[in-house]
Amino acid sequence: MSSRENFKSFIPAEKIIPELTIKAILVGALLAIVLGSANAYFGLYAGMTVSAAIPGAVMAFALLKPLKGNILEINIGMMGASAGTALAAGVIFTIPAMVLLGAWTEIQYLETTIVAMLGGTLGVLWMVSLRRALIIKTDLPFPEGVAVAAVLTTTVGDGSEQTATQRSGMWLLIGGILGALLKFGQVGLKAFHGQLQGIVNIGRFNIGGGDHNGLFYGGLAASPALLGVGWIIGPKIASFVFVGGLIGWVILAPLIALAVGIPSPTTPGQISDALTMGSGSLNVGRLIGGWWAVDYFSITTKPC
Numbered sequence: 001m002s003s004r005e006n007f008k009s010f011i012p013a014e015k016i017i018p019e020l021t022i023k024a025i026l027v028g029a030l031l032a033i034v035l036g037s038a039n040a041y042f043g044l045y046a047g048m049t050v051s052a053a054i055p056g057a058v059m060a061f062a063l064l065k066p067l068k069g070n071i072l073e074i075n076i077g078m079m080g081a082s083a084g085t086a087l088a089a090g091v092i093f094t095i096p097a098m099v100l101l102g103a104w105t106e107i108q109y110l111e112t113t114i115v116a117m118l119g120g121t122l123g124v125l126w127m128v129s130l131r132r133a134l135i136i137k138t139d140l141p142f143p144e145g146v147a148v149a150a151v152l153t154t155t156v157g158d159g160s161e162q163t164a165t166q167r168s169g170m171w172l173l174i175g176g177i178l179g180a181l182l183k184f185g186q187v188g189l190k191a192f193h194g195q196l197q198g199i200v201n202i203g204r205f206n207i208g209g210g211d212h213n214g215l216f217y218g219g220l221a222a223s224p225a226l227l228g229v230g231w232i233i234g235p236k237i238a239s240f241v242f243v244g245g246l247i248g249w250v251i252l253a254p255l256i257a258l259a260v261g262i263p264s265p266t267t268p269g270q271i272s273d274a275l276t277m278g279s280g281s282l283n284v285g286r287l288i289g290g291w292w293a294v295d296y297f298s299i300t301t302k303p304c
Contacts, residue, residue: 018070027080028081057148059081214257
């Protein structure tokens with residue numbers, strides 16, 4: 001039999017210590033709300049989510065260690081964070097489709113809560129029945145699970161490992177504070193722009209019987225959220241995202257713009273956004289805003 005068949009748990013089964021305690025549940029619920037909200041924002045902003053298992057383990061350790069939490073209680077807190085982010089990802093990648101398809105005119109909070117509750121329950125029930133097939137009877141390495149286990153075992157380590165985990169928690173806190181200050185200065189105080197962008201008209205072309213402008217767009221954005229996501233996913237996955245962006249922005253969007261034109265802002269809100277994108281120039285902002293609309297395949301206004 002495989003080593004997973006004969007796996008010996010870190011805490012022996014005959015040893016009884018607190019696990020499903022009030023403080024562990026409260027910490028898990030808190031982390032689920034905080035990290036789930038962050039993951040929902042990242043998913044809608046960047047089009048992808050990141051697992052909160054490792055940062056959740058570090059944060060659960062930092063919150064429960066002063067309360068004399070043991071490794072099992074910290075594991076409960078970490079699982080709350082991980083479950084919250086997974087549920088948030090499931091919601092943001094499915095529920096907005098109801099609005100895009102026209103089935104809903106707005107997000108229905110009660111229905112969304114019921115769907116999320118049923119989806120989470122089904123996920124747990126399916127994993128109970130499939131645990132042996134997907135975890136025990138498989139050779140997958142589960143690197144993130146191994147990393148989380150390494151973090152959790154620091155609660156009973158020799159002290160040096162605990163210091164390393166405490167330093168990790170401190171860096172998480174420092175990174176969060178710096179990111180919040182940068183975002184507040186950018187969005188709240190509007191002290192500086194978070195991105196530089198511009199668009200150039202390179203002439204008119206007749207593609208498929210339509211005479212439209214050929215445009216070249218260039219932009220650069222600085223986002224603490226995207227920097228953090230890029231650091232977590234690593235260069236390999238980040239390169240996939242980068243190539244996907246090149247396909248969308250450099251190949252597909254120009255072809256669509258040449259074929260159907262650039263949509264123009266019509267509502268007061270769209271005009272205001274266009275002025276912001278164009279740094280006060282409605283003509284430049286109209287082109288940039290239309291370019292973004294084309295790239296996301298959401299041409300709903302009259303082409304120019």
